[in-house]
Amino acid sequence: xxxxxxxxxxxxxxxxxxxxxxxxxxxxxxxxxxxxxxxxxxxxxxxxxxxxxxxxxxxxxxxxxxxxxxxxxxxxxxxxxxxxxxxxxxxxxxxxxxxxxxxxxxxxxxxxxxxxxxxxxxxxxxxxxxxxxxxxxxxxxxxxxxxxxxxxxxxxxxxxxxxxxxxxxxxxxxxxxxxxxxxxxxxxxxxxxxxxxxxxxxxxxxxxxxxxxxxxxxxxxxxxxxxxxxxxxxxxxxxxxxxxxxxxxxxxxxxxxxxxxxxxxxxxxxxxxxxxxxxxxxxxxxxxxxxxxxxxxxxxxxxxxxxxxxxxxxxxxxxxxxxxxxxxxxxxxxxxxxxxxxxxxxxxxxxxxxxxxxxxxxxxxxxxxxxxxxxxxxxxxxxxxxxxxxxxxxxxxxxxxxxxxxxxxxxxxxxxxxxxxxxxxxxxxxxxxxxxxxxxxxxxxxxxxxxxxxxxxxxxxxxxxxxxxxxxxxxxxxxxxxxxxxxxxxxxxxxxxxxxxxxxxxxxxxxxxxxxxxxxxxxxxxxxxxxxxxxxxxxxxxxxxxxxxx
Amino acid sequence: xxxxxxxxxxxxxxxxxxxxxxxxxxxxxxxxxxxxxxxxxxxxxxxxxxxxxxxxxxxxxxxxxxxxxxxxxxxxxxxxxxxxxxxxxxxxxxxxxxxxxxxxxxxxxxxxxxxxxxxxxxxxxxxxxxxxxxxxxxxxxxxxxxxxxxxxxxxxxxxxxxxxxxxxxxxxxxxxxxxxxxxxxxxxxxxxxxxxxxxxxxxxxxxxxxxxxxxxxxxxxxxxxxxxxxxxxxxxxxxxxxxxxxxxxxxxxxxxxxxxxxxxxxxxxxxxxxxxxxxxxxxxxxxxxxxxxxxxxxxxxxxxxxxxxxxxxxxxxxxxxxxxxxx
Numbered sequence: 001x002x003x004x005x006x007x008x009x010x011x012x013x014x015x016x017x018x019x020x021x022x023x024x025x026x027x028x029x030x031x032x033x034x035x036x037x038x039x040x041x042x043x044x045x046x047x048x049x050x051x052x053x054x055x056x057x058x059x060x061x062x063x064x065x066x067x068x069x070x071x072x073x074x075x076x077x078x079x080x081x082x083x084x085x086x087x088x089x090x091x092x093x094x095x096x097x098x099x100x101x102x103x104x105x106x107x108x109x110x111x112x113x114x115x116x117x118x119x120x121x122x123x124x125x126x127x128x129x130x131x132x133x134x135x136x137x138x139x140x141x142x143x144x145x146x147x148x149x150x151x152x153x154x155x156x157x158x159x160x161x162x163x164x165x166x167x168x169x170x171x172x173x174x175x176x177x178x179x180x181x182x183x184x185x186x187x188x189x190x191x192x193x194x195x196x197x198x199x200x201x202x203x204x205x206x207x208x209x210x211x212x213x214x215x216x217x218x219x220x221x222x223x224x225x226x227x228x229x230x231x232x233x234x235x236x237x238x239x240x241x242x243x244x245x246x247x248x249x250x251x252x253x254x255x256x257x258x259x260x261x262x263x264x265x266x267x268x269x270x271x272x273x274x275x276x277x278x279x280x281x282x283x284x285x286x287x288x289x290x291x292x293x294x295x296x297x298x299x300x301x302x303x304x305x306x307x308x309x310x311x312x313x314x315x316x317x318x319x320x321x322x323x324x325x326x327x328x329x330x331x332x333x334x335x336x337x338x339x340x341x342x343x344x345x346x347x348x349x350x351x352x353x354x355x356x357x358x359x360x361x362x363x364x365x366x367x368x369x370x371x372x373x374x375x376x377x378x379x380x381x382x383x384x385x386x387x388x389x390x391x392x393x394x395x396x397x398x399x400x401x402x403x404x405x406x407x408x409x410x411x412x413x414x415x416x417x418x419x420x421x422x423x424x425x426x427x428x429x430x431x432x433x434x435x436x437x438x439x440x441x442x443x444x445x446x447x448x449x450x451x452x453x454x455x456x457x458x459x460x461x462x463x464x465x466x467x468x469x470x471x472x473x474x475x476x477x478x479x480x481x482x483x484x485x486x487x488x489x490x491x492x493x494x495x496x497x498x499x500x501x502x503x504x505x506x507x508x509x510x511x512x513x514x515x516x517x518x519x520x521x522x523x524x525x526x527x528x529x530x531x532x533x534x535x536x537x538x539x540x541x542x543x544x545x546x547x548x549x550x
Numbered sequence: 551x552x553x554x555x556x557x558x559x560x561x562x563x564x565x566x567x568x569x570x571x572x573x574x575x576x577x578x579x580x581x582x583x584x585x586x587x588x589x590x591x592x593x594x595x596x597x598x599x600x601x602x603x604x605x606x607x608x609x610x611x612x613x614x615x616x617x618x619x620x621x622x623x624x625x626x627x628x629x630x631x632x633x634x635x636x637x638x639x640x641x642x643x644x645x646x647x648x649x650x651x652x653x654x655x656x657x658x659x660x661x662x663x664x665x666x667x668x669x670x671x672x673x674x675x676x677x678x679x680x681x682x683x684x685x686x687x688x689x690x691x692x693x694x695x696x697x698x699x700x701x702x703x704x705x706x707x708x709x710x711x712x713x714x715x716x717x718x719x720x721x722x723x724x725x726x727x728x729x730x731x732x733x734x735x736x737x738x739x740x741x742x743x744x745x746x747x748x749x750x751x752x753x754x755x756x757x758x759x760x761x762x763x764x765x766x767x768x769x770x771x772x773x774x775x776x777x778x779x780x781x782x783x784x785x786x787x788x789x790x791x792x793x794x795x796x797x798x799x800x801x802x803x804x805x806x807x808x809x810x811x812x813x814x815x816x817x818x819x820x821x822x823x824x825x826x827x828x829x830x831x832x833x834x835x836x837x838x839x840x841x842x843x844x845x846x847x848x849x850x851x852x853x854x855x856x857x858x859x860x861x862x863x864x865x866x867x868x869x870x871x872x873x874x875x876x877x
Contacts, residue, residue, distance in 0.1 A: 046828075046834070466795065466799075474788050
């Protein structure tokens with residue numbers, strides 16, 4: 001738009017002084033802040049976050065399986081350590097992943113806090129004044145009526161209030177006008193959605209800092225208490241003090257696995273007795289999808305398996321009965337399990353140690369000398385074992401797995417295989433030195449897990465708020481309607497111009513039409529002589545001599 | 551207890567629905583072919599007249615009257631075939647559910663079948679509400695037929711009972727909403743792909759008109775307008791996004807009671823998160839200057855690719871807690 005402006009008075013001729021260093025830094029920081037909080041930056045950060053999560057699903061992660069990571073490192077001895085240096089086995093706790101989501105959340109704060117303040121202000125300010133050219137709004141109409149201007153606007157206001165608009169009447173430059181607005185919940189939802197994401201992140205962080213979990217294999221008839229030294233494995237947040245753990249003790253009375261006809265696992269249930277703070281034990285049953293929740297802790301059944309029971313009779317008549325160790329299921333379909341029973345002490349007068357390593361089949365069949373299982377239920381238990389004697393290396397100072405032998409002792413010749421055999425329940429084998437090893441039966445064990453996450457209730461509340469905000473943001477329309485009355489050009493009555501502006505919906509036409517039709521009907525009912533006809537309804541600029549505002 | 555005759559009925563209905571969808575594809579193709587001569591000319595006039603300043607509010611008004619009767623009849627036939635196919639398709643799941651006496655989405659075969667059904671139903675609803683959108687039928691049903699054939703060939707699992715971990719009322723909540731969300735995103739992604747095709751075609755036509763060498767008429771002129779496609783993609787994504795959000799939250803609640811933690815970056819969880827991020831980016835991009843139109847349509851397509859990857863790769867290739875593939 002070209003317009004001749006009046007000549008501006010000459011500015012005082014002082015050369016711009018160079019900004020002070022402090023102001024320069026402030027200016028640069030402000031520029032960075034603006035860049036960070038721009039929607040474009042937020043979009044790029046969103047993409048980065050999505051891309052950064054990908055390696056976490058493609059590479060083994062320590063948080064999911066330590067052994068998978070160890071296996072990967074062993075398989076790729078050159079590439080593996082490099083990936084490890086880049087935190088690619090701990091993607092979701094890596095500094096660069098944290099950097100992305102923290103930047104994203106800072107950007108989000110910078111974007112949403114000003115919007116929240118602005119929105120809070122708008123809740124207490126009346127709808128804005130009507131634009132000068134109502135016919136230029138996306139939806140507009142002009143109605144003529146015999147009513148006087150204010151009376152016609154009364155009708156419009158009534159119709160808008162019925163539709164739950166907030167209406168304000170003003171005396172505008174070109175006549176009386178009404179501004180109306182509704183759908184404030186849209187922006188409220190938007191602000192709620194983004195702030196709830198922040199709350200969700202805080203809840204997550206709290207849970208990571210003060211949460212812990214411990215896992216333990218418990219054989220029927222045994223139990224454990226909630227203490228890190230009792231667990232087979234545990235993980236705890238940096239702010240967890242081992243002394244602060246709840247005083248919860250759990251005894252496993254009975255474990256039961258049920259199967260369908262086609263051997264699909266139907267349910268795992270564990271009958272447990274638990275006690276908190278030394279109170280009386282309480283009996284309950286927990287199972288898959290059904291943990292025990294008590295005192296901010298949850299107790300889960302995460303798996304089960306069998307421990308073979310052996311008895312050993314030494315040549316001198318000493319007998320050790322009820323020796324057992326959990327064998328871990330290698331195949332959940334048939335419960336073929338693998339493990340080792342280590343017997344470091346064979347009684348007085350013997351420096352030798354003994355180990356029984358091998359497979360356990362709950363329903364075993366021998367195929368060409370190899371033991372396999374055909375049913376996960378313990379219908380006909382068999383073991384296929386190697387018996388070793390010698391030195392186990394348990395006191396060597398190096399930690400070793402409970403579920404496998406230390407291969408180094410075998411390679412060094414300190415631990416020697418003295419028998420290999422398959423045994424059914426009650427069968428025994430005699431070692432060269434006269435020791436008799438008998439497979440006397442099975443015990444069932446359950447894998448139990450105790451979890452504590454003080455943040456999860458917050459996270460749940462925040463995610464519900466995220467969803468509510470999202471629904472408000474996506475379903476509510478923000479609508480503004482403006483109306484103005486002008487005297488009709490021919491002198492008789494009033495021309496009522498109505499225009500509307502909607503954010504968040506494409507299909508505004510029918511709603512606006514229904515509004516104008518209702519207004520028109522009400523005008524006609526109010527006026528003594530219904531002399532109104534719709535005119536100039538539709539889209540696009542109405543013929544107008546004025547240029548659009550530039 | 552598996553009712554074998556109902557399970558067999560379910561399998562038969564699967565074949566019938568694939569057959570009906572295939573016939574519908576043929577009918578949609580015929581509609582395009584026979585509708586072309588008349589429609590192509592009229593569309594070109596509209597296109598050559600320049601892009602209207604305001605996109606028409608009512609897309610069904612654009613071009614509908616010039617459609618030849620034969621094409622309209624073929625289109626109707628195609629719609630009826632699609633509807634019948636959807637009925638048979640729903641029958642697949644109902645018979646499965648009755649045969650196994652449980653919700654029929656307990657393994658990948660059933661889940662993927664349900665997702666495709668949601669996509670077809672979403673398309674039917676759209677096409678009935680805005681008849682001009684009917685013309686995306688062939689572009690939607692062709693992938694549907696392809697998906698169904700691949701599901702039948704590679705994901706098929708015998709009717710059977712649920713594994714213990716899935717026996718929870720959250721199956722009805724989490725998996726149902728995930729299915730609905732996925733099916734709607736499927737339609738949304740195809741609408742965005744067609745938007746890309748149509749907007750390129752519009753650019754070609756506009757360039758042709760500018761140089762005085764009008765572009766040859768094309769079947770692509772039969773697609774709904776670029777604006778209508780973009781709006782359809784956006785609206786379906788807006789509808790699907792809260793559903794997907796709910797599905798993820800419900801999954802987290804279920805995971806808390808099943809696996810001992812509500813979120814553990816299991817591969818399925820990771821990819822559900824990635825998909826959520828991508829769709830959030832799509833909805834933001836639609837309102838960001840410089841990202842509207844084609845860039846945001848590409849984001850929507852990336853979202854669909856992520857969803858499909860999450861279904862196939864995570865269940866079939868990687869090992870995680872969600873490996874209920876049954877294949």
